[in-house]
Amino acid sequence: MADANTNSRAALVAELNGLLADHFALFVKTKNFHWHVRGPRFRDLHLLFDEQALEVRDQIDIIAERVRKLDAETLTSLGTLAKATQIADQDSAKLSAEDMIAELLADNQKLVARLKAMKPLAEQAGDNATDGLIDDWTDMAEQRVWFLRALLG
Template sequence: MTTPGDNAKTALVEELNGLLADHLALFVKTKNFHWHVAGPRFRDLHLLFDEHAIEIRDQIDIIGERVRKLDANTITSIGSVAGKTQVKDQDDADLSAEAMIAELRDDNAAMVKRLKAMKPLAEQANDNATDGLIDDWTDMAEQRVWFLSQTLK
């Protein structure tokens, strides 16, 4: 018999796997931009993109392990990442620095939106640990949005 708590946990796990896919996709995109940025602000942007990539990378394992602690399976392949992420691919290695910054800002802003929508799911599942982690991840994503937004001014 399925209980409302089971449904809430299932919904939360589904979103955590989407968040995991977003982090994996955003890590790759951020590293792509780190490697391909060019122009007069190369050094500053190269370092900023790398700092952001490292922060995103460090969250990947925590998200995956959170899913496993909920006794569920994580995404398992590049195909499953592609199927669950909201981050759009970017294969253009010749984007302007400003286009890279704007795209990363928008991707991180979408992640903030996804995270905020996850809060009620964690509450409905009575998952205080995930609820607290969502607050931390939201703060980190909001900071990335802030840095990227300020860089565009």
């Protein structure tokens, strides 16, 4: 039984590190869009992207500390982050506001899917604390999805 628990915990830690990488990548992308958005909705989108970026950023340390509380190691460099994330880079500073919204919507939907897939891992590992945090993080990501989807009509 100890092997099953060890395997469950290792799988959970791997996904937490993936979630950590996703949050870093999503933070950078959302800030990129915050800095470069243009058009008639500039002010509203500039403020929304900043609000969402800060919410994502504020989760980074909590995720990393959860990994450490599980007596495991977090990601250690930009290289390890890049390998672990599901969020694609976006280097353009010239996207339309609509394209920015659509891309952030898709990225946040990926985050929701990853979080929902993590629930059984936390349960299998018997990790009630992570299980509860996943609920909170899912709610925050679903709210970002809702706001972004509403912008697209």
